[in-house]
Amino acid sequence: MVAYKVPGILAAVDAARAAKMPANAIIDAMGDGMTEVGVLFERGRLFLPHVLSAAAGMTKAMEVLEPEMKAAGGEAQAKKASVVMGTVEGDVHDIGKSICSTMLQCAGFDVHDLGRDVPKQAFIDECKNGCTMCGMSALMTTTMTVQKDVIEMLKAEGIRDKVVVMVGGAPVTQAYADKIGADIYGESASETTSKVKDL
Amino acid sequence: MTAKEFYTRMGDGKRVTMTREKIMDDLQAGAADAADMGAIPQISDDDLERLADIICDPNRAVSVEPGNEVVLTYDIGQLDFTGDNGNSGAGVDMGRLEAALLHERALGSDTFELAHSDYSIKPVKPVIAMEMQTMEEIQQEIIIPYFYGAMPNMGLYYAPDGPYGNPADLMREFKIDESMEQSEKAASHLARDIEYVGNKIYAASADGFDFDTIASAGDADFVGSLNGIEALRKANPQMYINSGMSGESVMGIHGAIEYKGNVVAGMFPHQQVKMCEMAGANVFGAVCNTNTSKSLAWNMGRAVTFVKECVKQASIPVHCDLGMGVGGIPMFETPPVDAVTRCSKAMVEIAHVDGV
Numbered sequence: 001m002v003a004y005k006v007p008g009i010l011a012a013v014d015a016a017r018a019a020k021m022p023a024n025a026i027i028d029a030m031g032d033g034m035t036e037v038g039v040l041f042e043r044g045r046l047f048l049p050h051v052l053s054a055a056a057g058m059t060k061a062m063e064v065l066e067p068e069m070k071a072a073g074g075e076a077q078a079k080k081a082s083v084v085m086g087t088v089e090g091d092v093h094d095i096g097k098s099i100c101s102t103m104l105q106c107a108g109f110d111v112h113d114l115g116r117d118v119p120k121q122a123f124i125d126e127c128k129n130g131c132t133m134c135g136m137s138a139l140m141t142t143t144m145t146v147q148k149d150v151i152e153m154l155k156a157e158g159i160r161d162k163v164v165v166m167v168g169g170a171p172v173t174q175a176y177a178d179k180i181g182a183d184i185y186g187e188s189a190s191e192t193t194s195k196v197k198d199l
Numbered sequence: 200m201t202a203k204e205f206y207t208r209m210g211d212g213k214r215v216t217m218t219r220e221k222i223m224d225d226l227q228a229g230a231a232d233a234a235d236m237g238a239i240p241q242i243s244d245d246d247l248e249r250l251a252d253i254i255c256d257p258n259r260a261v262s263v264e265p266g267n268e269v270v271l272t273y274d275i276g277q278l279d280f281t282g283d284n285g286n287s288g289a290g291v292d293m294g295r296l297e298a299a300l301l302h303e304r305a306l307g308s309d310t311f312e313l314a315h316s317d318y319s320i321k322p323v324k325p326v327i328a329m330e331m332q333t334m335e336e337i338q339q340e341i342i343i344p345y346f347y348g349a350m351p352n353m354g355l356y357y358a359p360d361g362p363y364g365n366p367a368d369l370m371r372e373f374k375i376d377e378s379m380e381q382s383e384k385a386a387s388h389l390a391r392d393i394e395y396v397g398n399k400i401y402a403a404s405a406d407g408f409d410f411d412t413i414a415s416a417g418d419a420d421f422v423g424s425l426n427g428i429e430a431l432r433k434a435n436p437q438m439y440i441n442s443g444m445s446g447e448s449v450m451g452i453h454g455a456i457e458y459k460g461n462v463v464a465g466m467f468p469h470q471q472v473k474m475c476e477m478a479g480a481n482v483f484g485a486v487c488n489t490n491t492s493k494s495l496a497w498n499m500g501r502a503v504t505f506v507k508e509c510v511k512q513a514s515i516p517v518h519c520d521l522g523m524g525v526g527g528i529p530m531f532e533t534p535p536v537d538a539v540t541r542c543s544k545a546m547v548e549i550a551h552v553d554g555v
Contacts, residue, residue: 043235044449047454048450048454049451049455052371095417099450170530173530174492175211
């Protein structure tokens with residue numbers, strides 16, 4: 001069973017704490033719950049606001065659980081990688097990329113979503129400033145080539161091997177991702193998130 | 200002796216060969232995926248065998264049997280001619296009149312539409328007077344039913360393009376209630392614009408309106424479009440309204456918005472069509488998305504399963520959207536004719552659509 005409403009999540013956490021369940025076990029259980037929420041989202045049973053609500057509930061619960069875990073001698077959960085996300089220059093399609101950004105945020109990544117029609121240099125600047133993942137979306141055959149341009153710019157800057165490049169969008173395929181030298185192709189937001197988590 | 204292999208495609212258009220056994224496996228897997236996703240019945244083993252026959256046909260292009268011909272129509276107006284190869288078109292410059300007459304007299308189109316190059320309701324508003332003039336002019340020469348076509352495209356009503364907050368940005372800040380509120384306001388605005396543009400163009404002699412890619416901005420886009428269609432139907436009882444969808448499932452960007460008491464998020468074609476019927480549409484345009492990493496067989500089995508159930512439950516004609524990346528057809532700039540004709544035949548003869 002999974003819950004996505006914040007009060008329900010907090011009530012479940014309170015019940016677990018009252019039953020003396022260790023903080024790290026509660027956090028692990030919530031992580032499993034988020035995975036299940038992701039699966040239900042992928043299957044069209046839950047929707048974006050529900051995913052966000054579940055993430056909000058988990059964030060609030062962590063405010064209570066992390067100090068308890070530290071007090072018990074455990075370590076706070078390490079922050080996952082920083083990811084720059086954007087729809088490439090010339091393309092204003094936003095929704096798929098935004099869903100992907102949200103899913104990555106819910107999975108614990110530090111997401112820098114630059115929006116749509118993002119200049120190529122802005123992706124490079126973010127990677128030079130600490131982002132180790134670069135996600136680019138393109139919804140048109142006329143703009144998907146910009147993904148390749150950015151990869152070439154990363155090479156020219158000498159930081160290509162320090163950045164995981166992921167590409168997606170309706171006209172983009174695994175074959176195209178391979179051809180331009182991207183590291184990850186995502187058929188959907190969930191698939192992209194799953195591949196990034198598996199790195 | 201190795202099993203005979205048949206030329207077929209992957210969802211990205213790549214040429215591959217597969218045995219009939221492998222094709223059947225993929226057809227079954229695709230059909231099962233649709234049945235699971237949509238909570239709908241699987242297509243029969245007989246249907247799967249017939250789909251395999253279509254894929255394994257040795258001819259490059261296939262067609263329906265005599266007597267099974269259906270209505271053929273095109274969207275995006277002249278743009279399939281005038282757009283260049285980078286934009287899914289033929290790169291042949293011509294006016295809208297010439298394009299309309301060529302579709303009628305050379306391409307066998309049964310209906311056609313006038314379209315603005317910025318093919319959405321919102322950008323049409325400021326140029327509606329010019330669109331009305333062009334509609335009147337072309338109606339003087341064209342014989343087939345001639346509609347106006349545009350996308351609801353509710354994304355244009357959100358920041359930075361429109362007056363309402365962008366749900367994607369708001370939700371990332373966990374402002375979920377505010378996000379929902381903005382979606383609802385944008386949907387109301389979209390419905391008003393549909394009513395305005397639709398009434399104007401109908402008054403200028405359009406035979407109807409083709410709504411292309413409904414719900415591309417999610418569930419609130421669907422509700423806004425349905426409310427717009429309802430208003431048009433009320434004002435114009437004889438207007439022909441085609442409600443074409445953007446995807447097989449309505450994205451839940453709002454998550455709870457309703458049309459006549461029904462939460463529309465997550466609806467699949469067989470459910471979407473009932474909403475369009477209630478709104479007063481004459482025709483439903485069913486869409487099923489192609490997975491580029493799977494084979495033509497997998498995508499065809501899946502698309503036919505969704506669309507067949509939609510046809511079964513529909514009380515209005517269903518026209519299947521068959522093109523780049525939809526209806527089982529590979530996601531490819533110029534969709535290969537072998538795949539296009541096979542999916543078209545499958546949709547007509549197995550899913551029993553009324554038009555393409």
